[in-house]
Amino acid sequence: MGFFLTLVLLVVTLGVAWRYLGSYMAAVFDGRVHFLGFVERPIYRLLGTRPEQEQTWKRYAGALIIFSAVSLAITYAILRWQGSLPLNPQHLGAVGSALSFNTAVSFVTNTNWQNYGGETTMSYFSQMGALTVQQFVTPAVGIAAAMVLVRGLSRKSFSTVGNFWVDVTRCMFYVLLPIAFVTGIVFVADGAVETLAGTATIHDVLNGVTQTIARGPIGFMESIKQLGTNGGGFLNANSATPFENPTGFTNFLSIFLLLCIPFALTYTFGKMVGSVRHGAALLAAMVLLFGVWVGFTSAAEHHNNPAVAIAGVHSTVGNMEGKEVRFGDTSTALFGVASTQTSTGSANGAYDSFTPVGGMGLLTGMMIGEVTPGGTGSGLYTMLVYAIIAVFIGGLMIGRTPEYLGKKIQAREVKLAGLAALIMPITVLIVTAVAVSVAAGRAGPLAGLSPHGFTEILYGLTSQGNNNGSAFGGLTGNTPFYNVIGAITMLLGRFAIMIPCLALGGALAEKNVVPESLGTFRTDNGMFVGLVVGVILIIGGLTFFPAISLGPVVEQLSQLKVF
């Protein structure tokens, strides 16, 4: 599919998803959808809870932490003991402890950073029973956390914010499983591999070599990989291989799936707070930034790679190094931007081979906090944090105690929003500083102690700090050092942001609503969209500008031109 046709189709299909998936999700989380009640009820009975039994934000957060800790333990245990577990046709042994820890954290935080090649490390049981399970539950956890913040804004003088177990269950059964099941069929029908048989061995008589072809239950993992903005593929080459992403159509479907829930959640938000316009304002801010990044990165990739040009190779089709011919330069850039800005991190090309500016497009897309549209749930709650900061600054400028949807934004809210906003940049900068300072960290990048090597480290840790999982390539990550520091980064990037957001939801829910008047700061118009975009760019830009200038900027300026 051509680049522009893809764009047009995406706009149309995502528009439909925004409206209908968005309002469907609002109905699900308001408890108005019941057709799977026969599945829900036994689960609640098992968990000892009832839908009408709501939790305060603290209990909600407690449940979320317990659930994630148990998930982490189970995932870790399966990887460590996969040798003794079934569905292991290749008889793969236990995954190393540091790598198991990194991988377990990675999948429990919805990051899907992979310091391993799937086909040579993970048994089918590990892939299906540990990793794919997390690919289903972690987006549900993210969306549940977002619902707390949304309820905080929509409720008036309430002490509870919902029931964690109920939210996660409903999200799984009413949203994720049905969509993933149907689209999984499409992937398989289009040629994605789905088998429990072990590797195939082919003897190539002509060349006299024997090839081992990895395969497995890939197709159904593919749909949830994208839909849940997970990004962790079965195979090491991720969406670049035809086994995972067989056709131009599945490539389009992948992009659609990874964008649909994060975008649609803004409609859900609007619907639940009683003003779709407010949801549309957040959507506009997301689309604006996303569009700029797509344009910027595609333009960069449509030009020659300066390093290749210096080597004397002149291409007329853009920067094709490291890209699938099936997809081409600009569509790979589109996939890359969609995947990095949704915290998915799946890849259909080699990002390391992007031009410095193109690579910077992907890197900065993560640095602005994964809000355009960001991960499932995490995109919305982080966006709301930025919106609240924008409301605070903008609200003061009109001479009123700032309020968002009638909720006064005061010291407690600013403290929590500020905390949620600064955790990511501080974490990423500090762990990067550690990595570039110690020998174990310096040994990581393929490009050595150069600006490109710096970018490789920065990219890897930014990706993990934002729970993205996108890999730039070029960083040797499966070392004790990177496994551990990466896991810490991912945990902070997930829970140190999520918990303040839950607290924020609790604080907002308790507040009374100030009725709207002509003097109210409008949070559903173009001016507000501009302010939110400004806050995102300023926070992201001001915190990462120095680091960026030492990486991709220096690298590109060495070529003495911008593109």
Added chain:
Amino acid sequence: MSTLLAPTSSEPSRGGVAQSRGLFDRAILRQALGGAFVKMDPRVQAKNPVMFVVLVGSVITFVEACAHPSTFTWSITVWLVLTVLFANFAEAMAEGRGKAQADTLRKMRSDTEARRLRSDGSEELVAAALLAKGDVVVCEAGDVIPSDGEIIDGIASVDESAITGESAPVIRESGGDRSAVTGGTKVLSDGIVVRITAERGQTFIDRMITLVEGANRQKTPNEIALTILLSVLTIVFLPVVVTLVPFGNFGGASVDVVILVSLLVCLIPTTIGALLSAIGIAGMDRLVQRNVLAMSGRAVEAAGDVQVLLLDKTGTITLGNRMAANFFPVGGHSEQELGDAAQLASLADETPEGRSIVVLAKEKFNIRGRDLGPAHVFVPFTATTRMSGLDIGARQIRKGAAESVKRWVGDAGGSVASDLDEIVERVSRAGSTPLVVADGSEVLGVIELKDVVKQGIKEKFAEMRLMGIRTVMITGDNPLTAAAIAQEAGVDGFLAEATPEAKMALIKKEQEGGKLVAMTGDGTNDAPALAQADVGVAMNTGTTAAKEAGNMVDLDSNPTKLIDVVEIGKQLLITRGSLTTFSIANDIAKYFAIIPALFVVAYPQLNTLNVMRLHSPQSAVLSAVIFNALVIIALIPLALRGVKFRATGSAAILRRNVWIYGVGGIILPFIFIKLIDLVLVALHAY
């Protein structure tokens, strides 16, 4: 309502507390310069996280400058210290104005002697400062009232100019709502016995002194929230700058500590951090300039959030008194006949209503006061007759309430014209008061006494509406009258036949809906409502109970001032928000000045980012630091005066401020850093 003998002016007064001082009064400037150095004390600085970081930064560069002396390191150190000094200076300037006012007040308080009554009734002289609550003192003409109290006996005219700046004396008497007296005011005539109601050191003047000095100034809720945001921005830039050392080392670039400190200082929001407390103090001061004393900054801020204003009709919306507006003759009499009789009946009537009738007749028919001859007797108004008038010989002229006059005419055997009732009804319906005039047994017609809505008040309410504030008129009138006046004045709602309970209920209802309510009041029965309202402005002429219940006192006792209070509250927040935006927007240009300079040795290609084409790395960094310091000084007048406030809708205000302080804040530093660089080069500093 107002007990002032002369009408108060709505203009800011020129005496009392609010002595007018220029923004840069010389005495205050001198004091502030000293204060700037005193505030260098690290314990003072620690209260302001942003400036504390600058102070620590200057210590680091100082150490560096001693170790590796160069013009550059010393210049940076000096300018960093200056940055802190400028911030201190801004705060000292704001405080200085309050201190000057406090000094004036202190002079007033000192060395007064009180004539205390012993229990046996004899007098003794004691120093005012030794008076305790419950003491009884005597004050006669010429005495200064030694402390706050309640008049328990007597009546006096009192000069309160020392506090209000208003030179016209006021009447104070025992009993009722005019019995409160304030220490420091002076008895002009007669004598009173006062029971002291204030504890030692807790008098109104004492409280005023504390307030204007800002000695125990508490941070207001929005100020606390903003301080948190500024701390967040400061905290986040610390790792941004510190991690540049390892980042640079990775590629073999060593990083200069002095430049690093400069970068940090330039990035953290020093502009707003330096001016934040000055803005708050100046906001309180602006209220004092308008003769309003806010008991807490919280109240000033709440004023900016107010969504409902409860305004007393009399004195706020209408002039204090009703005025004669029309003559409606009945029963075939001419209008001039009516006007003539009405004037005669009112000649001795010294009430404002009576005088307005005389004036109206004079204006309409050029009838002047005349010689009535010796045989005339004025008949004063009494509560039983509810009429007043004049007897000239046998001729009896009366004016009064319709029913009374009709009865009087009927008793005299006269008949009442058939169209009278209809006219009386019509006048009442229009919200006016009908007065019927009769000459002997003949009813001549009706005088329409109209409530005169203050000029310009309708426009003021329209502005309020644009700002999203609902105005509610409070009146004791009947609903019919109230509706007519409400319509004429353009208020959004009214509470007729208002009782203190109804007022209280209205406030509670609005507050339950999430709205903030402001009101004015003066009587003791207003006290519960004043306490309940989010912003309660008590009139200084009011009772002690009212003054203690409210969170602001208006020394001018001008209820219209509530509108000014709201504007000042809003202006305070706007100034903070705008300067925060400006401060953050400034960072972009500073990055482009400093980042290329920081790594220029290792990565000369980064000079492409030097979009301002600054002369050298050193001049670039120094220019950014100098700009960062000078912008504080440049913005002091704005911080003290407040960002210009226009009563328009929120969208227009936001657009304006985003353009000026957001977009302007991005562009301006590019220009000025370049200019400073050019000056440095011209001075051959680099």
